[in-house]
Structures are given as structure tokens and as C-alpha cells.
Amino acid sequence: MTEAPSLPGIASDRPQTVQVLLPLPLARAYTYAVLDGMAPQPGSFVSVPLGPREVRGVVWPGEPPADLKEKKLKAVLQIYDVPPLTPELMQFVDWVSGYTLFAPGAVLRMVMRSGAYLDAPRPQTGFMLGTLPENLNLTPQREKVLAAARGLNFPVAASDLARRAGVSDAVVRSLATSGALQKLETDPDQPFEEPDFRRKGHDLSASQQAAADIIRQQVATKSYAGLLLDGVTGSGKTEVYLEAVAAALQQDRTAQVLVLLPEIALTMPFLKRLTQRFGAMPAHWHSDVGDAGRRRVWRRVADGSARLVVGARSALFLPFQNLRLIIVDEEHEGAYKQNEGVLYQARDMAVARAAQANFPIVLASATPSLETAVNVSLGRYTSVKLESRFGGASMPDVSLIDMREHPPERGEWLSPMLVDAVNENTAKGDQSLLFLNRRGYAPLTICRKCGERLTAPDSDTWLVEHRFSNTLVCHHTGFSMPKPDRCPHCNSKDSLAACGPGVERIAEEAVAKWPEARIAVFSSDTVQTNAAAQALLEKMAAREIDILVATQIAAKGHHFPHLTLVGVVDADLGLAGGDLRAGERTWQVLSQVAGRAGRAEKSGRALLQTYQPEHPVIAGMVTGDRDAFMLAEQEGREMLGFPPFGRLAALLLTGENETQVNDVARALVQAVPQAQGVEVWGPAPAPLYRLRGSYRVRFLVKATRDVSIQNFIRAWTGSVKIPSSVRQTIDIDPYYFL
Ligand SMILES: [Zn+2]
Numbered sequence: 001m002t003e004a005p006s007l008p009g010i011a012s013d014r015p016q017t018v019q020v021l022l023p024l025p026l027a028r029a030y031t032y033a034v035l036d037g038m039a040p041q042p043g044s045f046v047s048v049p050l051g052p053r054e055v056r057g058v059v060w061p062g063e064p065p066a067d068l069k070e071k072k073l074k075a076v077l078q079i080y081d082v083p084p085l086t087p088e089l090m091q092f093v094d095w096v097s098g099y100t101l102f103a104p105g106a107v108l109r110m111v112m113r114s115g116a117y118l119d120a121p122r123p124q125t126g127f128m129l130g131t132l133p134e135n136l137n138l139t140p141q142r143e144k145v146l147a148a149a150r151g152l153n154f155p156v157a158a159s160d161l162a163r164r165a166g167v168s169d170a171v172v173r174s175l176a177t178s179g180a181l182q183k184l185e186t187d188p189d190q191p192f193e194e195p196d197f198r199r200k201g202h203d204l205s206a207s208q209q210a211a212a213d214i215i216r217q218q219v220a221t222k223s224y225a226g227l228l229l230d231g232v233t234g235s236g237k238t239e240v241y242l243e244a245v246a247a248a249l250q251q252d253r254t255a256q257v258l259v260l261l262p263e264i265a266l267t268m269p270f271l272k273r274l275t276q277r278f279g280a281m282p283a284h285w286h287s288d289v290g291d292a293g294r295r296r297v298w299r300r301v302a303d304g305s306a307r308l309v310v311g312a313r314s315a316l317f318l319p320f321q322n323l324r325l326i327i328v329d330e331e332h333e334g335a336y337k338q339n340e341g342v343l344y345q346a347r348d349m350a351v352a353r354a355a356q357a358n359f360p361i362v363l364a365s366a367t368p369s370l371e372t373a374v375n376v377s378l379g380r381y382t383s384v385k386l387e388s389r390f391g392g393a394s395m396p397d398v399s400l401i402d403m404r405e406h407p408p409e410r411g412e413w414l415s416p417m418l419v420d421a422v423n424e425n426t427a428k429g430d431q432s433l434l435f436l437n438r439r440g441y442a443p444l445t446i447c448r449k450c451g452e453r454l455t456a457p458d459s460d461t462w463l464v465e466h467r468f469s470n471t472l473v474c475h476h477t478g479f480s481m482p483k484p485d486r487c488p489h490c491n492s493k494d495s496l497a498a499c500g501p502g503v504e505r506i507a508e509e510a511v512a513k514w515p516e517a518r519i520a521v522f523s524s525d526t527v528q529t530n531a532a533a534q535a536l537l538e539k540m541a542a543r544e545i546d547i548l549v550a551t552q553i554a555a556k557g558h559h560f561p562h563l564t565l566v567g568v569v570d571a572d573l574g575l576a577g578g579d580l581r582a583g584e585r586t587w588q589v590l591s592q593v594a595g596r597a598g599r600a601e602k603s604g605r606a607l608l609q610t611y612q613p614e615h616p617v618i619a620g621m622v623t624g625d626r627d628a629f630m631l632a633e634q635e636g637r638e639m640l641g642f643p644p645f646g647r648l649a650a651l652l653l654t655g656e657n658e659t660q661v662n663d664v665a666r667a668l669v670q671a672v673p674q675a676q677g678v679e680v681w682g683p684a685p686a687p688l689y690r691l692r693g694s695y696r697v698r699f700l701v702k703a704t705r706d707v708s709i710q711n712f713i714r715a716w717t718g719s720v721k722i723p724s725s726v727r728q729t730i731d732i733d734p735y736y737f738l
Contacts, residue, residue, distance in 0.1 A: 126155025233595025
């Protein structure tokens with residue numbers, strides 16, 4: 001016997017129900033009853049009771065469980081007046097959950113961010129053009145306000161209109177009194193101005209034009225394609241992909257475009273550039289944007305009126321209505337990997353989102369990741385190359401300083417060869433960059449009396465001396481303390497010695513060597529805000545700095561027109577450690593930093609201090625043969641079956657009780673399922689075995705590409721009972737092995 005379908009308005013003994021996914025780490029959606037008169041749609045934002053609480057969530061596709069106890073069902077309390085999530089986005093959430101093995105609710109939380117965004121904000125008073133009274137006294141100031149008001153599509157606050165017209169608020173208010181402006185209650189989350197895709201961009205070189213044509217054609221197909229825009233630093237990739245942005249916006253009136261950037265520090269100059277290109281400030285989303293600003297972006301992305309969005313990796317989870325194109329700039333950047341909460345690689349997830357929703361994605365880089373390069377060679381992505389630097393600038397000349405033959409003076413870090421080069425450069429009036437990818441003054445503080453290495457409390461992490469602030473800081477836990485004058489272990493006075501150089505120590509050496517020069521330090525400790533970064537970049541552009549001493553924060557995308565010499569203090573730094581991407585990452589950082597030298601009409605050079613000039617990464621930097629380097633790297637990974645030729649996942653166990661953590665690890669070893677093509681390594685103490693009082697043990701799982709590593713891990717970890725005092729974290733495609 002089949003059950004009669006329940007029709008609207010016709011009573012049925014079976015209550016209407018919906019599945020609701022809550023932004024909590026729960027394994028599945030819950031079933032709720034729908035009371036008469038409510039019509040939640042799939043994707044609708046609703047509030048529901050959960051125990052004693054009221055929680056906001058989303059109506060999710062799916063059927064109630066077969067054993068549903070209907071009498072116990074609680075009902076949906078409210079539906080919010082916010083456009084529902086699209087089926088595409090809900091599918092993406094489920095997919096990310098299945099891929100990363102984080103609960104779907106944990107992924108949904110990235111979409112909803114703050115539940116408070118669902119509340120309509122309190123209206124604000126705004127002004128628009130009204131009816132001009134006949135006897136209106138038209139002063140020049142009033143004329144300016146009326147002209148500005150004619151260009152408005154929506155009411156704006158008095159202060160905003162006054163700013164646009166370049167007059168005081170009082171002029172606006174007096175026009176409102178006369179009726180020439182009308183006063184309206186308005187949403188404080190103002191819509192973003194429409195980007196004007198008809199505006200002409202910069203003149204493109206022949207090579208840029210050719211690349212832009214290929215990408216535009218792909219965008220015109222309105223279907224999925226992975227494109228790698230591959231161009232050396234300074235080749236003008238941005239202008240090329242902005243053509244693709246224009247093409248996508250042009251497609252229909254609701255098309256939305258997302259540009260992902262790896263670093264906040266790059267955002268401001270980029271937004272300026274986009275504002276010039278499209279005549280309107282795009283919506284921007286990252287941690288530096290305040291809560292009100294983020295609510296505005298979220299709501300305007302959700303209602304489809306924010307059409308061009310620039311953001312950090314988390315912008316990928318904004319509730320777009322009609323996303324038609326994603327650009328991932330500097331796609332090789334490690335910053336796309338999220339290391340807290342849901343662990344995901346935003347570039348990879350962006351490609352998945354584009355493929356699922358069937359639109360193109362452009363990955364841009366001067367030093368593509370190995371994953372992307374392999375996808376090109378397998379024909380999964382199309383490579384679009386920009387061969388030369390824009391405006392005829394040449395690539396920097398890279399040479400090595402063999403530190404075994406040209407060692408620095410005792411207690412110093414700069415080789416006489418590098419010192420000579422800086423002297424020469426400064427004499428010409430050009431700028432130099434001394435690069436060391438290590439924050440602080442010294443990476444290690446050691447007691448000369450007892451040999452104690454200073455670590456953060458309850459952790460195996462070294463304390464890094466920061467001399468500017470006279471503190472010892474742990475870069476892993478955030479712990480910091482004033483630098484003591486006695487050894488905390490043996491109590492000897494003045495026995496603590498700084499070991500090794502950090503960027504601040506190089507700056508100290510530079511000041512001693514070049515007392516006349518204007519020297520600045522650029523690291524995340526010395527330049528902490530977007531505004532400070534901007535100020536420093538402007539000083540560089542105005543030639544108010546002779547020598548910049550910097551970490552990799554300076555290596556990314558910044559344009560220094562008068563910089564002609566880059567000295568890399570320790571080119572070998574990134575090669576140590578067992579990280580599978582160490583060689584690739586060192587190559588990328590060195591190429592990026594060398595690429596800062598010589599733009600526009602001046603040629604540049606880069607000098608790399610090294611103790612291992614024969615290492616393939618270092619030697620490859622001199623020949624500049626990227627393809628040869630990548631091929632060697634590729635062969636190495638293929639031989640070992642590492643990504644992208646195989647799959648890799650990490651399983652980390654942490655807990656305050658060392659015995660318990662190790663017991664769970666042993667139980668997991670016993671439970672490893674037999675599976676073809678899968679290897680489990682470990683347990684091994686993590687490199688940072690003790691962190692903030694927790695003990696950390698890890699496994700690595702390696703599988704061939706035809707195996708679902710997720711299914712394997714689910715089966716494996718599901719078979720062992722793990723006490724709640726031991727935390728288990730799964731990281732699919734791990735990047736950091738700490
Ligand atoms: Zn001591």
C-alpha cells in the first residue's frame with residue numbers, strides 16, 4: 001500500500017518535515033517539523049530548537065531517517081528573509097565534508113560565518129535626489145551635491161553624499177529640508193557599486209593580448225576549464241586575468257566573480273588597481289575587514305548584488321548566487337592551505353567548486369605548484385604562457401656566493417662579496433633588498449653556562465629573540481616573555497646567547513656596515529597592519545629607503561621600481577627538514593624574491609649566499625631553467641608515490657595524558673585494515689612532540705591514486721574507540737608536518 005502524498009492545505013497524518021543542517025560539528029542534518037503557513041525551501045536559513053538552545057541553520061536536501069519518531073519532532077521556529085543557498089553551494093559543502101572528513105556542519109559554518117548576518121540590520125537615514133523646488137537658491141556647493149545625487153542608484157548617508165560632493169554635511173541637510181533631496185530609511189549594508197566591464201583596461205602587449213584572448217574565449221564557453229596563467233614575475237598577469245573578469249561580468253547581469261589572494265598585505269594595492277580598472281571598489285573579504293564590513297559583504301554576496309569579490313581563502317565559502325569565474329592569484333602559495341578548524345586547500349577546493357558548478361577557473365603564478373604543473377602535463381589544465389616581462393624589462397641575473405670560499409667575518413652573516421655588491425648599488429643610488437626568511441633577532445637562545453635551550457612552557461618549541469621588543473617569543477604557541485637577564489635553568493647572570501640570525505640581526509649588521517644608509521625592516525613583526533605595509537611600500541617607491549631587510553612578506557607580488565639588487569642571506573634555509581615540498585617551496589621563494597629585482601627599465605641581479613651550491617634547487621636558480629627543475633622534482637615525487645602522483649593524509653593524535661595518547665596510537669596500529677595500495681607510517685612523535693602541554697603523535701597514510709584515502713581512514717579510525725580526552729585530527733593533503 002502506498003501512502004497518499006501530502007498536499008498543501010490538505011491535512012495528512014504525517015507532518016511535513018525538513019532536514020536542517022546546523023553549523024556545528026555534527027555528522028548529519030536533523031529532522032524538524034514544519035508548521036502550517038511556513039514554507040521553507042531547500043537552502044532556506046531557519047532557526048530551530050536544539051536542546052534548550054535556539055540555533056540557526058539551513059534547510060538541507062535529504063530524507064528523514066527511516067526510524068524517525070514523529071511525535072518527538074520539534075518544529076522550525078523561523079525562516080529568515082535571506083536568499084536561500086543555491087543547490088550548487090550545498091552540494092559543494094557536502095563534497096568538501098566528504099573530501100576533508102570534517103563534519104558537514106563544520107563546513108557549513110564557514111558558509112554562515114556568523115549567524116548574526118541573518119538579522120536585517122537597523123535601518124539608517126539616507127538621501128537621494130528629490131524634486132527641485134522652483135525657488136531653490138542654487139549655490140555652487142548645492143550644485144555639487146545635486147550632481148553627486150544624480151549618480152546614485154540607492155540612498156546614502158548624509159556624510160557619504162557630502163564626501164562625494166566635497167562639501168559639508170550641512171549643505172546636504174539644507175537641500176533635504178528644501179525637498180531637493182528626499183530622505184529615506186535605508187539598509188546600512190549598502191549595495192556595492194556595479195563594476196563597469198565596458199571600461200577599457202591598460203594597453204596590452206602582444207603576448208598579453210594573445211593570452212587574454214585565449215582566456216576570454218574559454219570564459220565565453222560558460223563551462224568548466226582549468227587554466228594556468230603562467231608568467232614570470234613582472235609579466236603583467238593581472239592585466240590579463242582582469243580581461244577574463246570583464247568577460248565573465250559581461251555575460252549576464254547577475255554574474256559574480258571571485259578573485260582569491262593569498263596575503264592581506266597584497267590586498268590594498270590590488271583593490272586600488274581594480275577600482276581603476278572597473279570604476280568601482282570591489283567587495284573585499286578578509287580578516288582585516290571589521291565585522292560590520294563583513295556582514296555587508298556577506299549579505300550583498302548572498303543577494304547577488306556584490307558582483308566582484310576579492311578575498312582571502314575563506315571567501316570561497318561566501319554564499320554566491322551566480323558565481324561564474326574564480327581567479328586564484330599566486331596559486332602556488334602555501335597560505336591557501338588552512339591549518340585551523342576545517343583543514344582544506346583553498347586552491348584545490350576552488351577547482352572542485354568550478355568543476356561542480358561548471359564554470360572556468362584561472363590559476364595564476366610565476367612559479368606554479370608541482371600539482372598544477374602536473375595537471376598541465378596531463379592535459380587537465382590548459383597552460384597560457386606569458387613569456388617576457390612587460391615593457392621589455394629583463395629577468396634578474398642570478399649568481400651564487402659560495403660561503404665556504406667567501407665566509408663572512410666572525411659573528412657576521414653577510415659575505416664580503418655581498419657587502420661589495422650593496423656598496424656598489426648604493427653608490428649608484430639604487431635600492432637593495434637583503435632577504436632572510438626568518439622573523440625576529442635570533443631563532444634560538446642558549447645558556448653558555450649550562451647549555452639550556454630556552455623553550456615555550458610545556459612545549460618543545462624554541463623561543464625566538466625579538467630585540468626590537470626585547471622579548472622572547474614562540475612562533476608556534478604565541479607565548480612571549482621579556483628577555484630575562486639570568487638563565488631560568490642555572491640562574492647564571494648574562495649567560496644567554498643568541499644563536500643564528502633572524503631578520504632583525506641582519507638589520508643590525510646592515511646598520512653597523514652602512515651607517516649612512518637609510519635602512520628599514522619589513523617583517524610581519526615590524527609591519528603589523530595593512531596601513532603600515534602600505535606606508536612602507538610608499539617609502540620604497542619614493543626612494544626614501546636604501547636598504548630593505550625583509551622576510552618573505554616582501555617577496556610576494558610587491559612592485560619595487562628602484563630595486564636592482566637582492567641579496568639572499570641564507571638560500572639553503574628552506575631545504576632542511578623532511579617536508580616533501582621543501583625543494584619546491586625554496587624554489588618558489590627564491591624565484592619570487594629574485595624577481596623583485598629589476599623592473600621597468602632597470603635590470604636587476606640577485607646574489608644567493610649558499611653552503612651547497614651543487615644542490616639542484618640552488619644550481620637551478622642560476623640557470624633559471626624552471627622546467628628542468630620541475631621535471632626533476634616531479635620524477636622524485638613520482639618515484640616515491642607522493643602527491644600529486646599518490647594520495648597523502650596525516651592523522652594527528654593530541655592529548656594532555658601522554659600514556660593515553662600512546663595507548664590510542666597502539667590501538668590504531670593494531671586496527672590498520674589490510675588494503676591494497678595503502679601504506680600507514682607511524683605512530684611517530686610529531687616534530688613538536690609537546691605543544692602547550694599536549695603530547696602529539698602522528699601517522700601518515702600514503703595511497704595510490706586509485707584508492708579512496710577517505711574511505712580507508714573512515715574504516716580505520718571508525719574501528720577504534722577513541723576517548724574524548726584524546727583529539728584526533730585528520731589532514732587530507734597535509735602541507736605542514738609539525
Ligand atoms: Zn643556564
